[in-house]
Amino acid sequence: MTSRDGFSWTPQEGLKPGVPSLGVIQPPTNITSTAKYDLIVVGAGYCGLTATRDATLAGLNVLLLEARDRIGGRSWSSNIGGYPFEMGGTWVHWHQPHVWREISRYGLSTALESSFDFSRGVNHFRLNSATSSTTRSHDDEDKLLASGLEKFVNVDGAHGRNIMPQPHDIFHNEQSRVFDSMSAQDRLDQIANDLTPDERTTVEAFVLLCSGGTLSNMSFLEFLHWWALCGFTYQGCLDMLITYKFRQGQSSFARHFFQEASKTGRLSYSFSTPLASIENSSTGVSVTTRAGATFTASRIICTVPLNVLGTIRFDPPLAKGKQEAIGIGHVNQCVKVHAEIKNKDMRSWSGITHPHNKLVYAIGDGTTPSGNTHIVCFGAAQNHIQAEEDIEQTINAVEALAPEMRDIQRLVFHNWAKDEFAKGAWFFSPPRLLADHLDDMRARHGNVLFANSDWAVGWRSFIDGAIEEGTRAAAEVVSELLNEPGVARPN
Ligand code: FAD
Numbered sequence: 001m002t003s004r005d006g007f008s009w010t011p012q013e014g015l016k017p018g019v020p021s022l023g024v025i026q027p028p029t030n031i032t033s034t035a036k037y038d039l040i041v042v043g044a045g046y047c048g049l050t051a052t053r054d055a056t057l058a059g060l061n062v063l064l065l066e067a068r069d070r071i072g073g074r075s076w077s078s079n080i081g082g083y084p085f086e087m088g089g090t091w092v093h094w095h096q097p098h099v100w101r102e103i104s105r106y107g108l109s110t111a112l113e114s115s116f117d118f119s120r121g122v123n124h125f126r127l128n129s130a131t132s133s134t135t136r137s138h139d140d141e142d143k144l145l146a147s148g149l150e151k152f153v154n155v156d157g158a159h160g161r162n163i164m165p166q167p168h169d170i171f172h173n174e175q176s177r178v179f180d181s182m183s184a185q186d187r188l189d190q191i192a193n194d195l196t197p198d199e200r201t202t203v204e205a206f207v208l209l210c211s212g213g214t215l216s217n218m219s220f221l222e223f224l225h226w227w228a229l230c231g232f233t234y235q236g237c238l239d240m241l242i243t244y245k246f247r248q249g250q251s252s253f254a255r256h257f258f259q260e261a262s263k264t265g266r267l268s269y270s271f272s273t274p275l276a277s278i279e280n281s282s283t284g285v286s287v288t289t290r291a292g293a294t295f296t297a298s299r300i301i302c303t304v305p306l307n308v309l310g311t312i313r314f315d316p317p318l319a320k321g322k323q324e325a326i327g328i329g330h331v332n333q334c335v336k337v338h339a340e341i342k343n344k345d346m347r348s349w350s351g352i353t354h355p356h357n358k359l360v361y362a363i364g365d366g367t368t369p370s371g372n373t374h375i376v377c378f379g380a381a382q383n384h385i386q387a388e389e390d391i392e393q394t395i396n397a398v399e400a401l402a403p404e405m406r407d408i409q410r411l412v413f414h415n416w417a418k419d420e421f422a423k424g425a426w427f428f429s430p431p432r433l434l435a436d437h438l439d440d441m442r443a444r445h446g447n448v449l450f451a452n453s454d455w456a457v458g459w460r461s462f463i464d465g466a467i468e469e470g471t472r473a474a475a476e477v478v479s480e481l482l483n484e485p486g487v488a489r490p491n
Pocket of ligand 1: 042043044045046047048066067068071072073074087088089091092159223241257273274275276303304305308312334337408416421422424425426427451452453454462463464465466
């Protein structure tokens, strides 16, 4: 089935909105009554799907409301000719505890494959800086990035280990707060004399890949947090951030959660149903959709991302601290473009083109059923591009990555910046948002609980963080409602 989300472009058909996805749910609703629910979950990303599944399994009657026509939120795949192009969240790893529990629970440990395959023809790394273009081996690529990043994070003589000893508690060492006031640019300025020109180019490109923001608007502390989660090494970053993906695509994984919840018989749902307002009272909650329908429940788990929360009206209004956090928002405007190119030898290629190109970082990510190479390319808010607005410009940005990047057969992408239900890609904090407002983002509002990867404490910004948050919120609601006689119906 085809989702309204996403774009594809081919030389023959030009630009087309909407792409096929396993995540589209048909029929779009199964609601049969307007009786009061135990729980309403708003949003069917991984956080909402986890909360929905856990609550229905625990015996609660749950209504899941989702603005889009599909599950998965910011993690979904488009299945074109049987080949999955990941439009959002992609890579997972066994060092991500919450997502790995789910992979193991659904028997999917053998369903992953590596994005990297260094066995083909164009088996090298290309670095296009402002002043030079060179190719080098992948080993040299790793050495260059490792040495530059180690200088970048080495604020304590221990590559961040002393400052961020427990990445699930980022302010465990109080001194870490200083680094939340700094941007990546501030840190680069501090070490400007220590970096070689190539280290500088690759460090800038890599941190922009992580933040999707600009060097000046991304928190240096949040990068240290990622580094710590990845075991304080560049190799750890490669392994955990950008290597292992689902052979059948993210939407195949998300379907397991939805199907398990459906099988309980306690799941009502409605897709293409954006919420307009949430009203909290002493006896429960009611929500009103943009189309004017009203539903009531004992609790709500709202999984709407930080950058979108301001579009929902809350009565009574949200606490000041949460409103301030919403007003600040996160900075990630990542551009992710898939290019299918004819040269099959590009499978083993990787490259950085920075600071002059609109796509900064790219790797060979697979071979399509037609035998073409699939290259995945990333850009950021710095030098931002709206990929569908000027396809020639997007093609130029792909072609600028390497001389071999010719004969583009297809482009596939989703514009996260213009997506009204995301308003950006994964969470990446600007300076001071975490120190000032992490607790505010996590706080509940009466009978409304807020859960999203954007304010997870561990793998915040990742699928793992979404599952962490959905698990926490569902457990809280289940434990409260099981103590309210007549509300929950456990088996
Ligand atoms: P979301 O997925 O955003 O779910 C929130 C849901 O709420 C959405 O479905 C939305 O439609 C819905 N909603 C919003 N407004 C309303 C409304 N008014 N009414 C009803 N519903 C509404 N993570 C990784 O682990 N690995 C990666 O490789 C990775 N790469 C990424 C690449 C990109 C381009 C992007 C965008 C994200 C990536 N992420 C990655 C991050 C990951 O996708 C997210 O952190 C995670 O999917 C967030 O899940 P969530 O459920 O917390 O939020």
